[in-house]
Amino acid sequence: MEIEIIEMTETSAKFLVTHSSPEVVNSLRRVLMSEIPKMAIETVEFHLGPIKDAEGKEYESVSPLFDEIVAHRLGLVPIPTDLTLKERDKCECGGEGCPSCMIGYSLFKTGPCDVYSGDLLPLAENDTGVRVKDDMIPLVRLGEGQAILVYAYAELGTGKKHAKWQVTNGVGYKYLPSVKIDAAKCDNGGTCIPVCPKHCFAKEGAKVKVVDEKACILCMACADPDICKTRAIKVEGDPTQFLFEFETDGSLSAKETLLKALDILEQKFDGFKEQVSSLEN
Ligand SMILES: [Zn+2]
Incomplete structure (x- = not known):
């Protein structure tokens, strides 16, 4: 290939x-x-009870949507992925969650306002590489006196488990x-031009030609x-x-995705080859 x-x-x-x-x-x-593995938000902790802003104004921690729906929407936000990160259950931390297998975000907004994916801020300081690239994905609209405070944690997964981990x-x-076009047979009537949905044909002078x-x-x-x-x-x-x-959702570049896919495919073929040869023996 x-x-x-x-x-x-x-x-x-x-x-x-x-x-x-x-x-x-x-x-x-x-x-x-x-x-293809990618990062996606898997765990979301919602703050419950009243929330105070910097001026001391009190808000209720509610939004017009159920927490589950907000969590689901957070899960679908493309998170920039570093393929050197480890799967959480195979990480040295034993699945507890550490910087090698998790990225943490906070989200704090007070209403009335629209909350967007760009409001997710990485918990680690100076970690601009994990800032969400697509800032304008709408999450929820907060009314007067409403607020949202959540901590969200992304981890590696693949599209096999859930569509939120699907890169492409x-x-x-x-x-x-x-x-x-057989020039000897063609009468150059051009009847093929309007029927082609992809505009492959066009007239060049008196002749019908394949242009695309x-x-x-x-x-x-x-x-x-x-x-x-x-x-x-x-x-x-x-x-x-x-x-x-x-196309990719932006969590990985198209080049990284293709290289990773070819790598995985090679590993799979190698594994299959080994299994077949063990049968022969
Ligand atoms: Zn870990």
Whole structure:
């Protein structure tokens, strides 16, 4: 399997996989969706009872939402992930929670106001690297006299256990399309141009040309004999080459995510190989 990057941004990746098979790229898709570890808020402690602000004004620690819903929303906030952190149950602390396996945040707001993900502040001083990157995810709207004070703790997990630990979204691939027009047969009527949902064809002068071959989704609308009466268009997908793309939620960069996925996939294949060879013996 070889990978050629077509486009790589902080949170999205588009690449071409060659010398592969549908089974292998599908395993890569599944690893990207459910096996990449990331940090997400798992434990939330709510302060109960009255809360006083710096001026001594008293608030009630309530919000219009149940605490469970606020906790659920906190869980879905993408937390910047350092892959050197350890899983909590495999950490040297024995699962108690320590700086090697947990990131703590505090959230204190008094109403009336809107509370956003950016209001989550890391508990560790000078730890700007773990500040939530996406500041504007709405969590709850507080009314007059209402306040929220919580301590939230993030830990590593994978999408297998809960969607909040899923790093990627929009993970998908398609066979590399090949769209060819047989110039000898084509009458240049242009009937294929409006039926293509991805605008693969256009007229250049009097001739119909393929202008964006990679955009083709193999829907075969252009090759329909009712549309292309001369049967000049041939559309094929190559089952050994794939256009692959995915996005991340920002907890990890697209590059880190892809490298981690390939690493996990390699480990899985190695493990499988060992198991098979032990059967042979
Ligand atoms: Zn620990």
